[in-house]
Amino acid sequence: MYSPTAMDHFLQPRHCGVLSGADIAIGTATNADCGDTARLTLRVIDGCVAHIAFSSQGCAGAIAACSATCAWLHGRPVGAALGLTRQTIEELLAPWPAAKRGCTQMAVAAAIAALSAAASGR
């Protein structure tokens, strides 16, 4: 049901981990349908996402979506990154199962939360 790209992100997730420090922005999200969770930590340097890491208690789809989201965000200017939608991630992992839209939604929600926190200087 998952594409080879999605499986690759699940089996070898990019940016899995956690960042710490005073300059870290955090975003979390939950998939209300199943209880899966995602947590992103990122550091913005010179207006760009310089470092990013995720953790997820979730299904293969959630892990793949978080991994692809981090890979997409890495190095991007915060302003451009704030335009991220779940469709962008689903295209990267296409064909993405319709039943798994909650996963991409969750990963993107965590990303937007972290980016907004970074943008507002929190």
Add this chain to the structure above:
Amino acid sequence: MRRIYLDHNASSPWRPAVAQWMRSEQAANLGNPSSFHAEGRAARQLIERARTEIAAALGADHPEQVLFVSGGTEANNLAIHAATQGSVGRAVGTAIEHPAVGRPLAALADSGWQVATLPVDGVGQVADWSAAVDARLLCVMRANNEVGTILDVAAARHAAPNAWLHCDAIQAIGKFPVDFKALGVDSLAVAGHKIGAPVGIGALLVRDRNRVQPVQRGGGQEFGLRSGTQAAALIEALRLAVVEGTTNLMKRSLHIEHLRDELEATIQAGLADNPPTIIGDQQARLANTSCMAFTGLSAEALVMELDARGVAVATGSACSSGSGRPSAVLVAMEAPVHGVLRLSLGPDHQPDELATAAAQVVAAVRRLRQIAAPV
């Protein structure tokens, strides 16, 4: 990488004798069992021998109590139809019946039946049979497919002596003794592909054939109760699987139980900091079945991870849609519903296979826990 298949409760590969038969010249050249010529007679003889031997292996008095059908779902539906057509009353089933029983039971409400569910306790046993007392139809599975709990069918008979007692024995056959007469049931469902015969064949045992009305009408095969040309080759395969599966059963089952217990112990020892919870009745559980809950993990992710590592296991849900709805069985037991894996062993495993599987489960759980809570 040799794959390790631990999903025999879903479907079990053909037994060697079955595979040999299915590939034989004779299987390929059977006539229609209703025909008079030699090819037809050969098919008919196979069917009648299978009827006799399956009846004997499963404790039925008469071969004519065995009706061949297409599989487990049809056997259950035919039994419920037989028990209920042309009448109304109270129909009761346990909360952990397979949907092949639960759905036709629920549908009886449309024809005026009062339908009720018997709750189960935390290990999957019915603690209180009082709701079954005035049942006209009572459905109690012999053993549950997800958690392996072996139910007390004798208690069901005792609670409702006059009910049509239907027993879905699909998961018990070949793993635990099933004696149709001793159980005192009115009907009993059998499915081929759970015991190493092909998909597409099953049987319904009925105490009194005269009480059965057909669902499927046509050429009048199976005493007019199940029309359609009998699948003689598959019926022979079912005979081989039932006879092999019920021979030396206790000895084989003790061996499998030992392997299963070792598998569970190895996994628990490997995850001693946060070991899985074993779900099901530890006092009465199918020897081949292990249902384990790994806290904080997604069962789907575990299944995918183990699949990539060459180990086939199931999530603890009979979810056919992939929607990830929690398993009705686990909900009814008030058991954990997240991170639940079902490992179901087959009759023959290579010596190191299960140790490898246990190590892979431990590694998979560790990796996913690392993603969930990196340090």
